[in-house]
Amino acid sequence: MEKFSAPMALPPPDPQFVLRGTSAAVHTLHFSCGGPEPDIPLLFSGSENGFIHVWNLKTHRVDSALDGHGRKSVYCVETMGGKDRLLSQGRDQRICLWDLAEGRTSVTDSVFTEHVGFCRCSLLKVAQGRWLMAMAARSLEEVQILELPSKTSVCTLKPEVGAKLGMPMCLKLWQLNCGSQPVLLAGYEDGSVVLWNVSMGKVLSKLICHQEPVMSLDFDSEKAKGISGSSEKVLSIWSLNEQQNLQVYKTHELVNAGVSDITIRPDKKILATGGWDHRIRIFGWKKLKPLAVLDYHTATVHCVSFSDHSIPRERLLAAGSKDQRISVWSIYAET
């Protein structure tokens, strides 16, 4: 009997569970599960109808729904410090700061971006209670760096005249270690990835990775390696050498075109991509070995996110899709 035969290819894994009820396409996800035991693990989701849903991962139900973007699509949600302070960015051209402590659901502050695109802002904690935030600014090619919570502008990153980069599409603000200079990686409409020195406002390096707009990128500062995806069938992996130059390291061909989101797991072992082909793909980060294709959604996957559970075994991957569902996967065992 075939039961005894050698292990066949594993059947496609199932999501651990699926969250329904956003009643609109899901554009962004963010976990907050790192708290100690009595804290309930949470997942924030931003959806097209302008709501941010706070999912209780114990009951798998919405604890509260935040409405702060005038029913305009929310496409970026981040926590600032704990689960009580939240940052959200929406198509109403606003970035809102929320106070969620003790059951409050109020917007404490907001930034008017005047940016009409859908470039997610990037947040970097530089000191206790102090953050830097990079966001696409009003004029097409500019990126603005603000300090939060004071909202003072640190600098504006303008490409040289005639560079024709197009709009910034995705941003990643990072620093090598605490105290060192913050650096920004930005993917532009023309397919190039640019490394900016934030404090000097200067381009450090520029690399054309794609022929099409860069949809998403993520960077591993330990290995000094990053990955970007566009609407093409290609994932591009690039590295940053000692001289702060970006170099193409490798490219990886996909079956179907279109990558909407890329995330490297915090432990830098694997990465996940969300594709326009409705699939989530898992790769080993080191060699970009394809590990799994997670097939559940019936529409474009807009975002993928890894949880920050303190116990590795409990860590999760969530993906939000245009089909209004959020699938949550437990993939720790498979890596």
Added chain:
Amino acid sequence: MSVRGTRDFSHSVSPTSGELCGGAASASLPAPSGLPGLAPARPRSRAGTPGTGRACGSRSPVMAVFDTPQAAFGALRPVCVQLTRTQTVENVRQLQAHLAGVSGAALQELQEYVLFPLRFALRVPGPKQERLVQSLVQCISSVLAATCVKKQELLQELFSELCTCLAPSPSSGKAAPLSEELKLAVIQALHTLMHSAYGDVILSLYQPSTLPLLGFAVSLLLTLAEQEKAKQIKISALECLQVLVLQCDCQEHRHLDEDEAQQCGDLFASFLPGISITLSRVIAGDIKQGHKTTVSAIRLFYLIVGLVMADKQLARVPKNKEKLPVEHSRISELMIHRGPDWTKSTAEKLSLLLHKVVESSSVHPHWKVRLELVELVHHLLQNCSQSLVDSFSHLLKALVGLVNDENSEVQSRCNKVLQGIAEQRIVAQNRALADVLSENLHSLATALPRLMNSQDDMGKVSTLSLLLGYLKLLGPKINIVLNSVSHLQRLSKALVQVLELDVTDVKIVEARCSRPPGPLQQGVQKGRHQKKYFRFFMEEKVFQLLQQVCRVLGYYGNLYLLVDHFMGLYNESGLYRKQAAMILNELVTGAAGVGVDFLQERGVPLNVDDLKGSITSILDEYMDQANWYLVTSIDTEEGSPEQSVQHLGHSVRAREASSSVLLLSPEPPVTTRTMNSNIWQICIQLEGVGCFAAVLGKEFRLLLLSALYPVLEKAGDRTLLISETALGTLADICEACGYNSVQCLINENSDYLVNGISLNLRHLAHQPRASQVLDTMLRHSDASLLPLVEDVIQEVLSALDQSYNSQASTFLRVLHSVMTALVQWFGTPSAEEQQRQTDKGQSRARSQGQQEVTMTSQELERFFLDYVSQKQIADGDLPDLEEEEADEVPLAKPEPSSDTEGEAPMPIHAQLARDVMERCIHLLSDGSLRVRLKVLDVLELCVTMLHPHGNHLLPMAHRVWPALVTRLINDDPLAVLRAFKVLCTLGQTCGDFLRQRFSKDVLPKLTSSLLSQAPVSARAGPVYSHTLAFKLQLAVLQGLGSLCERLDMGESDLNKVADACLIYLSAKQPVKLQEAAQSVFLHLMHVDPDSTWLLLSEVCCPEGYEPPHASLRPVKLSGMGRPRNELTDNVLLLLQRLQQQEGTGPGTSTQEASPS
């Protein structure tokens, strides 16, 4: 000087003295007790010799005549002198009579004086008359009863004199055959004497020096107790002995201080062997001796043992024997030193005796004896828990066994004693006792399987109550037992073996769920577990006891340890699985403290998180695929997927080798027995889920995430037992989590369910069950559910697309419930629509009707105009009606859906209906009749649902049509029947669209089949009405009329219909068919009354018609003047109806005409 004033001589009153006293009552009313300065030395309200020494208290009319010693002396002196001179019975009686008149206080003064002649008489050497001795003894006891003995010598002398009375006279050398009366009198006198000793005087009897005397008395009394025949003597002797060892029941004795008690203990230790052996013989003696004797013997036994072996006293015994003064050297030999060695050997001997005592009395028929046994255990446990520790194995066994005594008093006392033991933590603090108990437990557990095999149910009950009792007594100490691997294994093996279910009943497997797919009953009784049948017992009580055993284990035991152990058994072998699950359920229940009878609260309160942890892990195990999805039937419909699930379960889940090996083992042929066993396993697990919910209460809501879906799955199981149990579980969950009804539960957790359904739909093998759950869910929800389930329904559809062949029938069930739900939730507007259409039809009929009545020229004109336009419509030549135009347009187009782009999007439910209908098109020509029938049902619902959305319905109808026609004209009659129903529904909503197709594709076939079948039905007998052909005819006839009306059929078609139906008006046809045919004509009358009239009249015309004007030709109808034939009756009836319809108001006529 204290005088005992409260007592008098009522007990020894002779008739004469009674009168005397009565007469004297008024003379000396001030009671003697009122004498100043004469307060009683101690309260002696109840004292006295049994039988004779009853005090009458204030009630008694007997009064002392002589209050002062002087007066009394004067009265008593002559009789005393008389008695001293001549010792006769008469003189004694005289003295006794006089005594009655002397007050207690006075007599106390004269005590020795009065006693002297009596004692003197006793001491006179030589043989005496027995009657004399008896009366002397009685008289002494009267005196003693009224007075106190205040001198040690007097006490000792009296004691020995009385004893001597019983002793064999030294001359005869052997036991004197004394009369029973005498023996009794002496015993009573001794008894009285012991009670009349004043203060510390009594203690003078209990000195080493009096040991021989005491021993003498003890042995005398023991001999009497053992050897006498008379119950009274036996009992009196035993009671007297009880007094003698200072353990009298009455409350008025002075309490001995520790040293005194110790001293007495030392003395009595010498008698212990004699007393205990004799008493044990008495206790085990013939039942005929009466229960009172046995009771007294038991009481005496435990009192003396409790005294001599008291832990407190033994602890104070000095290491070495005390040296007595030299003059007592002989006595010193008699004295016993209660050192450790003595204690040990005595305890051993007593253990034997106790065993004997327990054996005989625990089964004694009289309950008082058993009650006394309880007291024995209680007393010894209180006083000798250390010294007699080895005996407690028997004693506790007896005690625990009596918990279930048939007598409620014994039961309650027993429970109280146990409770007391537990409360005082006697076991908890006494390691040795705990060891004894756990040893008992171990040996019982070892024997348990054997006992369960061999004993009858009654025996099992007692064995198990014993087990339960041990556990309860051990209480928190259970963990000592559980921590020992061998104990735990013994116990668990025993439980598992006893709980083996009887799985031979075939009915369990056969009983299928006949419940129509209606809503789950609201009033499902909760917590009502399925009655189980066990291999080794029948009695319900046995099961209850086993339940309690498990619960008590759970209550006191370490839950993690227990759960772990029994989970191990659960996984170890399929043989144990059901029992282990049962035990686990009860353990958890017990751990939560639900339904546990416990004797003492556990020390540490339960930690809810621990409980939840255990429950979660058990649930995980229960609901593991390998344990949850078992083969329970060999249905062709369900069997195969179920089995494939099992395989899938293995391959998917690379679980621990042990569990999968079990399942992977070469698959045994599925026998009824295995299926039965599987059914039970599922039921037990379901019951477990219910238990866990009950235990956790609202906390269980969190677990619903994983637990609800599997339970709901089982609620839809085809096996009756499983689905019933699952329903019970659902009810339990509702109650525990605070939902009002199952509906509420499902509604409020539909997100969890949808999740489960969606994930399970991804696997072919799970699809049937997932769809079942969806089915159940839909039946219990309302429209608010739709947004949540929409994507799941789409998933079902796409799953169906991938497996038309294998899963069609399961999915169709879901589609059916989806559509039923949708129609129910959103279906109302179509009903209004329908109403409007009928109104339209009616108004037309009305206009036609009226025109007949009042015929004016204008109306006549209008009639013709109407007629022309009607005729045009009938011919399909439509006038400028826009909406009908619009209906027609899509027909022309091959791809009608493209047409919808510009419009507002359809609501979700309509979209779903369209999508479902799409699938129906493919399935309409499925090979299986069952599937086709189901499809037709679903199709009908889809049509109803899409009714308000004509633009979408028509193209779909267009596509459905060819397949539907095939069903109508070329299929099994059953399918024809349903297809015809669909057609009627379709006719309601898109009549114009159908008209032509119907008349072209279907009508000819229908009419010809009606025509061809008519002769058959006309000839057929009564059985015919059960045939399919008949049903088909009936359905067609019943539906045809309204269909024609709906479709607004053309004249030629109507004629065809009328022709085909006319023969069914024949009286030879079955009545039902006749009625149905009538209904066709009634409908036709609506559509075209004139032609119908003409047609009918052609057949039969009852009356002639005079032309209104001579210029008109006379009316000639072929029906006129015809002889009566088979059609006549029905035709006449119809004509009459037609007349009514035309004559009366249209409202009523339409009502009548509408087919029932």
